[in-house]
Amino acid sequence: MDHQIILNKVVQSGLVPLFTHHDLELAKSVLDAAYDSGVRVFEYTNRHSNAFEVFKSLKIYADKYPDLMLGIGTIFEVSDAQRFHNAGADFIISPAMIGEVAEFCQSRGIFYVPGCATVTEVYQGKKMGSSLIKIFPGNVLGPAFVKAVLSVIPDIKLMATGGVEPNEDNLRTWFNAGIHCVGMGSQLFDLKSLERGDFSGLKSHIEKSLTIIQNLKK
Structure with a gap:
């Protein structure tokens, strides 16, 4: 997929939900609720022993949403990048700046988002x-780091992930610092509620977060 299309969709949305679970049916219900709430970019994270099997089936299931981009996160190895790419991942995200994965993705034309914690890594x-x-991690680096990065590399787009909270005060500090979007996982998904089947609560929660973000981006 064209990189500019992916980038535009991520920035336009302002929110990338990060979710993982070993149960495929629960993951499908979460994806449905997220889509119904307005999410168009979704990251499934590679953190369970059966993550590949779940992602592969989830990607096929997501075919009913032609405007949804479903990517994979927590990728450390080229071998994982390869197999998730083959399974249809629209983008690949790492928690770190991993040169081999970046090189692989660049050679295959894959949209790759590395995790960076220094100006050097952002530049790389x-x-x-x-x-x-x-x-x-966003909660360690903070919005001041975003401002510092953009002061010297103003033409890069940044996504804050890790400890970002779905409330107006926290989100305002990030977007005021110049962030283009945020990734939210545990702050967005209450696993106990989801395992009880409260997907309408999740839909409402995501809708509120998206509304806050869209208002801050105006």
Whole structure:
């Protein structure tokens, strides 16, 4: 898929939900609720022993949403990048700046988002072809780091992930700092509620977060 299309969709949305679960049916219900709430970019994270099997089936299930981009996160190895790409991942995200994965993705034309915690890493990521960089861990680095990065690399787009909270005060500090989007996982998904089947509660929660973000981006 064209990188600019992916980048535009991520920035336009302002929110990338990060979700993982070993149960495929639960993951399908979460994806449905997220889509119904307005999400068009979704990251499934590679953190369970059966993550590949779940993702592969989830990607086929997501075919009913032609405007949804479903990518894979927590990728450390080229071998994992290869197999998830083969399974149809629209983009690949890492928690770190991993040169081999960046090189692989660049050689295959894959949209790659590395996780960076220093100006050096952000610069390396940009140099290796990434148009979107994940600031991680966000709660450790903080919005001031975003401002510092953009003061010296103003033409890069940044996504904050890790400890970003779905409330107006927290989100305002990030977007005021110049962030283009945020990734939210545990702050967005209450696993106990989901395992009880409260998907309408999740839909409402995501809708509120999206509304806050869209208002902050005006």
